[in-house]
Amino acid sequence: MVTSLVGYRIWKWVGQNEFPKFHQADNAHIIPVFVIFFFLSFIPQILLFWFRPPVIPKWMIWLALLFNLTMLISSVTIQIPIQIELDKRFSMELIERLIATDLTFRVIPMILLAVINFLMLYKVVKHSINWTQPSP
Numbered sequence: 227m228v229t230s231l232v233g234y235r236i237w238k239w240v241g242q243n244e245f246p247k248f249h250q251a252d253n254a255h256i257i258p259v260f261v262i263f264f265f266l267s268f269i270p271q272i273l274l275f276w277f278r279p280p281v282i283p284k285w286m287i288w289l290a291l292l293f294n295l296t297m298l299i300s301s302v303t304i305q306i307p308i309q310i311e312l313d314k315r316f317s318m319e320l321i322e323r324l325i326a327t328d329l330t331f332r333v334i335p336m337i338l339l340a341v342i343n344f345l346m347l348y349k350v351v352k353h354s355i356n357w358t359q360p361s362p
Contacts, residue, residue: 234325238318245316253309268294281353282346290346293339300331 308324
């Protein structure tokens with residue numbers, strides 16, 4: 227998210243001749259830093275369908291999966307094709323489209339995913355605290 231909120235906007239200031247090389251170097255770090263962990267996040271999320279604490283409603287897991295799939299589908303169908311083109315040439319239009327679609331299809335779903343994950347964790351912790359305390 228830092229890359230999209232900060233990095234994409236800085237790209238506008240990189241010179242046209244230097245941009246393809248800069249972009250390729252910048253993207254070289256994306257897979258080991260972001261992509262691997264993004265895909266790893268699907269493992270516990272999918273396992274929750276079978277090993278779900280009863281206090282977490284199934285609709286929350288479906289909603290979290292929907293947010294993750296929105297980010298994945300957007301990445302594959304919108305952002306990655308734009309990134310591939312930016313590897314070849316500087317384009318202010320492509321950078322602007324990348325920023326706009328990233329906000330809509332990745333940043334907003336990522337924030338909503340964080341909220342739903344927090345709510346699930348809150349439910350588990352609250353239930354755990356209530357369950358371990360002796361009743362009066």
